Structures are given as C-alpha cells and as structure tokens.
Amino acid sequence: MTASVAADLSEVARSEAALRTFLHGLPGVDQVGAEQRAAMLSTRSIKTTAKAWAIDLAIRMVDLTTLEGADTPGKVRALCAKGRRPDPADPACPSVAAICVYPAMVATAADALYGASASPRENTVHLASVATAFPSGQAPLDVKLADTQAAVADGADEIDMVINRGAFLAGRYMDVYDEIVAVKGACGTAHLKVILETGELATYDNVRRASWLAMLAGADFIKTSTGKIQPAATMPVTLVMLEAVRDFRDATGRQVGVKPAGGIRTSKDAIRYLVMVNETAGEDWLHPDWFRFGASTLLNDLLMQRTKQQTGRYSGPDYFTVD
Amino acid sequence: MPAFDYAPAPESRSIVDIKPSYGLFINGEFVDPVDGNRFKTISPASEEVLSEVASAGPSDVDRAVSAARKAYKSVWGPMPGRDRAKYLYRIARIIQERARELAVLESLDNGKPIRESRDVDVPLVAAHFFYYAGWADKLPHAGFGPDPRPIGVAGQVIPWNFPLLMLAWKIAPALACGNTVVLKPAETTPLTALVFAEICQQADLPPGVVNIVTGAGETGAALVNHPKVDKVAFTGSTEVGRMIAKSVAGTRKRVTLELGGKAANIVFDDAPIDQAVEGIVNGIFFNQGHVCCAGSRLLIQESVADAVLESLKRRMAQLRVGDPLDKNTDIGAINSAEQLDRIRTLSEIGAEEGAERWSAPCILPDRGFWFAPTIFTGVTQAHRIAREEIFGPVLSVLTFRTPAEAVEKANNTPYGLSAGVWTEKGSRTLSIADQLRAGVVWANTFNKFDPASPFGGYKESGYGREGGRHGLEAYLEH
Numbered sequence: 001m002t003a004s005v006a007a008d009l010s011e012v013a014r015s016e017a018a019l020r021t022f023l024h025g026l027p028g029v030d031q032v033g034a035e036q037r038a039a040m041l042s043t044r045s046i047k048t049t050a051k052a053w054a055i056d057l058a059i060r061m062v063d064l065t066t067l068e069g070a071d072t073p074g075k076v077r078a079l080c081a082k083g084r085r086p087d088p089a090d091p092a093c094p095s096v097a098a099i100c101v102y103p104a105m106v107a108t109a110a111d112a113l114y115g116a117s118a119s120p121r122e123n124t125v126h127l128a129s130v131a132t133a134f135p136s137g138q139a140p141l142d143v144k145l146a147d148t149q150a151a152v153a154d155g156a157d158e159i160d161m162v163i164n165r166g167a168f169l170a171g172r173y174m175d176v177y178d179e180i181v182a183v184k185g186a187c188g189t190a191h192l193k194v195i196l197e198t199g200e201l202a203t204y205d206n207v208r209r210a211s212w213l214a215m216l217a218g219a220d221f222i223k224t225s226t227g228k229i230q231p232a233a234t235m236p237v238t239l240v241m242l243e244a245v246r247d248f249r250d251a252t253g254r255q256v257g258v259k260p261a262g263g264i265r266t267s268k269d270a271i272r273y274l275v276m277v278n279e280t281a282g283e284d285w286l287h288p289d290w291f292r293f294g295a296s297t298l299l300n301d302l303l304m305q306r307t308k309q310q311t312g313r314y315s316g317p318d319y320f321t322v323d
Numbered sequence: 324m325p326a327f328d329y330a331p332a333p334e335s336r337s338i339v340d341i342k343p344s345y346g347l348f349i350n351g352e353f354v355d356p357v358d359g360n361r362f363k364t365i366s367p368a369s370e371e372v373l374s375e376v377a378s379a380g381p382s383d384v385d386r387a388v389s390a391a392r393k394a395y396k397s398v399w400g401p402m403p404g405r406d407r408a409k410y411l412y413r414i415a416r417i418i419q420e421r422a423r424e425l426a427v428l429e430s431l432d433n434g435k436p437i438r439e440s441r442d443v444d445v446p447l448v449a450a451h452f453f454y455y456a457g458w459a460d461k462l463p464h465a466g467f468g469p470d471p472r473p474i475g476v477a478g479q480v481i482p483w484n485f486p487l488l489m490l491a492w493k494i495a496p497a498l499a500c501g502n503t504v505v506l507k508p509a510e511t512t513p514l515t516a517l518v519f520a521e522i523c524q525q526a527d528l529p530p531g532v533v534n535i536v537t538g539a540g541e542t543g544a545a546l547v548n549h550p551k552v553d554k555v556a557f558t559g560s561t562e563v564g565r566m567i568a569k570s571v572a573g574t575r576k577r578v579t580l581e582l583g584g585k586a587a588n589i590v591f592d593d594a595p596i597d598q599a600v601e602g603i604v605n606g607i608f609f610n611q612g613h614v615c616c617a618g619s620r621l622l623i624q625e626s627v628a629d630a631v632l633e634s635l636k637r638r639m640a641q642l643r644v645g646d647p648l649d650k651n652t653d654i655g656a657i658n659s660a661e662q663l664d665r666i667r668t669l670s671e672i673g674a675e676e677g678a679e680r681w682s683a684p685c686i687l688p689d690r691g692f693w694f695a696p697t698i699f700t701g702v703t704q705a706h707r708i709a710r711e712e713i714f715g716p717v718l719s720v721l722t723f724r725t726p727a728e729a730v731e732k733a734n735n736t737p738y739g740l741s742a743g744v745w746t747e748k749g750s751r752t753l754s755i756a757d758q759l760r761a762g763v764v765w766a767n768t769f770n771k772f773d774p775a776s777p778f779g780g781y782k783e784s785g786y787g788r789e790g791g792r793h794g795l796e797a798y799l800e801h
Contacts, residue, residue, distance in 0.1 A: 028595045030595040032598075032767070033601055033602065033767060033768065037597075037598070044329065045650035047331070050330040053327070054327065243597050274327065275327075283326040
C-alpha cells in the first residue's frame with residue numbers, strides 16, 4: 001500500500017475534495033479477515049520469561065486514568081502516587097507511562113507528580129489530560145482550544161483530544177482535519193493523542209480513514225476510545241490502527257503511536273495487544289513512547305500477575321492498593 | 324534477538340499414549356497382519372520413531388473387506404437412519420472429548436503445528452461427523468429420490484496432509500448413508516486413524532462397520548482392486564488417481580477422486596490489501612503448503628504488485644517455523660524426507676528457470692524435515708513451478724493487467740480444484756468466480772472449510788464432491 005500513498009501527502013489536505021479522494025482511496029478493510037487475524041494473534045501463548053518481560057512493559061505503557069465526575073483532588077493525588085510507584089512492596093516495579101485526568105485536575109496532578117518543579121522531566125510519569133470537551137467533543141472550537149490551553153498551562157504534557165465524529169460521519173473531513181490542526185497548535189510542545197472513538201465510527205474502513213486523517217493533521221498518537229462509549233478498544237480496531245501507523249511511517253518517515261483505551265482489564269488482554277503490536281507494527285512500537293494502554297483496573301491485574309511470576313503463587317487483591 | 328522473544332510454549336505430550344505397535348483394525352478389533360510385516364512411523368519434526376504399525380497384505384485386506392461386507396449386510400445397511408445417526412453423534416462427541424489428544428498426536432505424526440491441528444483439523448473433524456449424523460435419517464429429502472439406498476462397501480484411501488480430517492470426509496458420509504468402510508490411511512501418518520479405531524470401539528460401533536488397514540501403496544492397490552469393494556474414494560496425487568481410475572474402469576465400482584491442484588489466488592488492485600496478504604499467507608503456508616487446494620499461484624494486478632509483495636515479505640518474516648508442538652509455531656515440519664526432496668528439486672528448477680527466489684529469514688531445526696517459506700517472483704506461465712504441484716511452502720508469483728488476463732492465466736492449468744479472488748467490488752467477485760474453472764472459489768478469504776460446503780475439482784483435480792448435501796451422492800444408489 002505504501003507505493004499508492006507515497007504521493008505528496010502535503011497536497012492531500014489542500015481541499016475537501018482532495019482529502020476525500022485520498023481517504024477513500026485507501027485500501028479497504030475486510031471485516032471478516034481483520035477479525036480473524038486479530039483472533040489468531042490472540043492465540044499466541046506467552047509464557048515464563050516472555051510473560052515477565054511483557055508484564056513489565058505493559059505496566060510502563062499504562063496511562064493510569066480517572067475520568068469521573070466524582071474525581072476529587074484527593075483521588076487524583078492517590079492515583080499519582082500509585083502511578084509513580086505501582087507496587088509499594090517492590091521498588092523494582094516500573095512506573096506507569098502517564099496519569100490521565102480531566103483538565104480541572106491537571107494542576108493537582110502536576111503538583112502531586114512533580115511538586116515544585118512544575119514540569120515533567122525525563123524518566124518520570126507523564127501527565128495527560130483529556131481536553132476538547134471530552135468525551136462528546138460537542139463544543140465550539142474556541143471552547144475546545146481554551147480547554148486544551150488551560151490543561152497545558154497547568155502542566156499537562158500530553159493532550160488527549162476527541163475528533164468531531166459528527167463531522168466525520170457527515171463526510172466533512174476538512175472540518176475534522178482543521179480542528180485537529182488547531183488543537184495541535186494549542187498544544188504547543190505537548191504531545192497530542194487523537195481519540196477516534198471507534199465505537200461511533202462503526203466500520204473498519206472508517207477507522208482506517210480516521211487514523212490517516214488524524215496522522216495527516218499532526219497527531220502524535222491515535223487512540224481508540226474515550227472509554228465512555230461501547231464498544232471501546234477492541235483487538236481488530238487496534239489492528240487496523242497499527243496497520244495505519246505502520247503504513248504512515250513507510251509513506252512519510254514519521255512514527256505515530258497507538259493507544260487502545262477502555263475495556264482492557266486483564267494482563268492476558270494486555271499481552272495479546274503487545275503480541276499484536278509486535279507482529280503488526282513491529283518492535284519499534286514496543287515502547288511507552290509509541291504504545292499506551294488507557295486503563296484503570298488493568299494495572300492491578302498486571303501487578304498481581306507480576307508478583308505471581310516472581311513468587312510462583314497468587315496473592316489476594318488486598319495486597320495491592322485500590323487507587 | 325527480537326525484543327519480544329516468545330519463550331517456548333510446548334503443548335504437553337503426556338495426554339497421548341502411543342503404543343509401541345499397532346495392529347490392523349478389522350471387524351471391531353485390532354489384529355496382527357497375516358504375514359507379520361510392520362513398518363515404523365516417525366515424527367517428521369525430530370525423526371524420532373513414534374510407533375510400529377502393521378503393513379496389510381492382500382489377505383488382510385480381504386479379511387477387512389469381508390468384515391465390512393458382513394457388517395453391511397447384517398447390521399449397518401438395514402439399520403434405520405436415525406439409529407446410524409446416534410452412532411455418528413456419539414463418535415463426534417468422543418472426538419470432541421478427546422480433541423486435545425487427537426491434536427497432539429496429529430501434530431506429532433504429521434508435523435503440522437498444534438495451532439492448526441487444535442484450531443482447524445480436529446474441530447472440523449468433529450463438525451463433519453455432526454453434520455453427516457444429521458443427514459442419516461433425512462436421506463429421502465436429500466434430492467436423490469424418495470428412497471436412496473447405500474452402495475455397499477467403500478474402499479477409501481486418504482493422504483497424509485490432513486490425516487484425520489480426510490478420514491472424517493470419507494467415513495462420515497459413507498456411514499451416514501449406510502455403507503461400511505475399509506480405510507487405508509497414508510503410510511507416513513497412520514496414528515490418528517488408529518486412535519479413531521479406538522474411538523469406534525468406545526462408541527460401540529458394530530464390528531466391521533469401520534475397518535482400518537495400514538500400509539503403503541500396495542495395500543491401497545489391494546483395497547482398490549478388491550472385487551468385493553463397491554465404491555472407491557481416493558484423495559491424493561493426480562498420478563495415483565489416474566492409476567485408480569484405470570484399474571476400476573470396466574468394473575461396477577463407483578469412484579470419486581479428489582486430486583491435485585495448482586490454485587490461483589487473484590489479487591485485484593482494489594483488494595483489501597492487509598487481509599489479502601493474510602489470505603496469501605494462509606493460502607500457501609497453511610499446513611506447510613501440503614494442501615491440495617493451496618493457493619500456490621499468486622496472480623497480482625501489476626499496479627499493486629510491488630506494494631503487495633513488500634507487505635507479503637514483511638508478513639512472511641513474522642512466520643514462526645519450528646517445533647510443531649509449540650503453541651506459537653505457524654509453520655511446522657515437512658511431512659517426509661521424500662516430500663522435502665520434491666520441494667527442493669522443484670525449487671531449484673524454479674531458480675534455474677530464472678525466477679527470483681526469496682525465503683523468509685528463519686532458523687530451521689537441525690533434525691527433521693524443514694523448508695523455509697519461500698516465494699518466487701518473476702514467474703511466468705511457462706515455468707514448471709507455475710504448472711506443477713509442489714505441495715510445499717513455495718509460492719509462485721505472477722502478475723496480470725486486466726481481469727480477462729487474470730481469468731485466462733488462472734484457468735491455464737490442467738488442474739481446477741480451487742481459486743481465490745480478492746477485491747472489494749462485489750460485482751467483480753461474482754463475475755470472476757463465474758469464469759473460473761475451479762471447484763471452490765473463495766472470495767476475500769482462502770482455505771476456509773465447512774462440512775456444509777461441497778468440495779471437489781474440475782479437470783485433472785478429480786471428480787465427485789465431498790461435503791454438504793452433494794457429498795451424499797457418492798455414497799448413495801439412486
């Protein structure tokens with residue numbers, strides 16, 4: 001597919017017609033085939049050393065998330081503590097990739113994560129915030145931009161935005177594109193993750209088009225879901241997105257990350273995703289800079305499995321913190 | 324070393340209890356061969372001897388056919404269909420119960436990866452028995468007259484590529500229709516058929532309804548030529564199929580033959596490329612390419628050829644070749660030294676004739692029979708590797724410019740077993756499928772099997788259909 005898309009990509013977004021022609025010229029996705037491939041990858045059996053390696057990597061890839069109306073500063077501080085040191089009993093346990101909160105909680109989280117030096121540093125936990133009128137995205141553009149700027153100003157170094165699904169489904173691709181470009185601008189140096197909300201896009205063809213649209217508009221990451229819509233992340237959807245980032249890098253040289261979010265709850269699930277990353281996009285993506293899990297309950301299962309790998313027996317959930 | 328290095332995940336062998344030697348299964352019990360000849364069956368992945376099995380001579384075959392005839396006359400033929408169905412359902416359920424054991428044994432004896440024997444072969448075997456069990460009491464409604472009758476004793480000879488599945492394809496419809504069988508499994512893969520014999524005992528199948536005679540080509544010839552056999556069913560090479568057709572010509576025997584193939588897998592420029600690449604891989608590398616309907620000729624539309632080949636090579640580099648019992652193995656061992664020689668010889672001819680050879684980078688085990696997944700590009704219709712069945716993990720890649728050219732090239736073969744069409748355009752799928760001279764045409768998929776779907780060839784790929792309602796016809800007088 002690379003040859004067919006290696007056309008001058010800067011020209012692609014010059015008009016609504018050009019953008020539509022490009023997106024609809026991408027190879028289709030056969031639903032049965034994609035689901036079959038994802039199911040086959042789920043049968044990989046990851047044991048012993050490979051499992052231990054995968055669990056540690058998965059912990060390092062978690063965007064530990066709380067996105068509830070009931071979030072309080074106390075809850076967010078607890079989550080930050082957990083993210084920095086997921087297993088208090090084992091200092092060798094890696095930190096998660098990022099803490100992900102609503103914009104109103106960014107300042108609290110920044111304080112909890114970084115203290116006085118209010119900027120994320122190397123080897124620490126990143127701070128992500130969902131902006132742009134998450135989760136619906138149904139707000140005027142200037143409100144979305146203000147939302148984004150506020151989160152960045154408070155210390156977020158990663159922004160998770162939602163695309164305008166209404167515009168996408170109506171075929172107004174340029175509107176979606178322009179909005180992503182504008183939000184990317186508002187992010188400054190913060191990394192932009194673009195949430196496609198694949199559960200609302202409904203078809204894999206749409207997932208592939210939306211992935212390319214987001215990447216063309218400057219996304220650093222493409223993310224499946226808000227977690228507020230069912231279905232959230234699924235294996236076949238993530239497969240299609242991994243193929244998209246792989247092909248996009250072949251065509252442009254720029255690597256874009258992938259983040260499945262919502263519904264990934266067990267270590268077994270997480271390992272299946274890592275197998276899929278490995279065998280689809282390749283090992284360049286097996287790093288927290290390029291693959292993340294948007295999750296809350298996943299972390300404790302990873303910790304429990306990690307302890308089991310080390311001790312040979314399962315300990316109860318009471319041995320892991322609830323935050 | 325890869326970053327994500329999958330640790331070995333071997334399926335345990337302890338579930339199978341392979342006996343040091345096996346007799347012939349005649350009239351419901353295991354008996355020694357009259358002249359006492361035996362041969363060894365090995366694991367092609369390690370060359371380890373698994374067991375010794377009996378080599379049936381003409382007198383053994385005669386005993387088996389007599390037992391089958393007696394069972395046909397006295398028990399199985401007269402039995403009402405609904406009662407035959409009970410036995411078939413019982414066999415199907417026992418196969419499911421013993422699925423893991425059968426899968427491990429099949430992988431050991433054949434060399435195919437456990438993922439395939441576990442997820443494809445054995446489930447399909449059970450499904451086939453369930454499916455034909457359902458037909459047993461409905462034969463008057465199958466479209467072959469108001470009261471179709473069984474034929475009698477079926478002599479069945481099956482290949483080594485899907486030992487248990489081919490057994491199911493042969494035995495399930497024969498028994499459902501009221502025939503009794505004498506089946507000869509392939510010389511290199513007799514073990515699952517012998518465990519199937521145990522399953523027949525476990526299911527209390529009346530003695531003589533199923534008889535299994537192991538042996539090589541001579542055993543098969545003795546069975547096919549036996550005067551008391553009413554029906555011959557063979558799956559295997561076109562060469563042997565011809566011999567069988569000649570030997571039964573002029574007799575009252577009915578014959579169905581499922582022979583070789585050189586299937587075209589046609590990828591149009593509007594295909595779903597990622598899934599097409601999966602389908603190409605599944606088409607030729609499934610079961611090490613030991614598939615009569617393998618998509619061994621890839622026809623790609625020239626405008627997307629480079630892109631497809633690039634994706635294909637990247638995908639092939641991911642294939643995991645090795646221990647068939649490892650749950651992560653994609654490609655297992657070549658079934659025999661003889662077959663490996665044939666694959667090597669034809670591949671060398673391909674290179675000599677000027678095609679460009681590319682093999683996936685992989686480390687092959689030291690012992691056993693192995694061949695890296697290989698593609699040849701720049702192949703033309705004139706190359707031998709585009710015409711002869713290789714029956715191994717070797718793909719010949721050709722290109723075409725127009726749909727008409729694709730059809731012309733696809734049909735330009737003495738075979739006609741299967742074909743694949745990859746396009747997102749439904750009207751094109753239908754029009755191309757209509758023009759292809761192949762028994763099975765897959766659209767946007769490949770190597771998909773279902774007991775309800777008839778399977779069989781055009782031209783030198785054989786005649787008769789197996790599976791589905793059509794599969795009943797070969798086992799009914801009507």
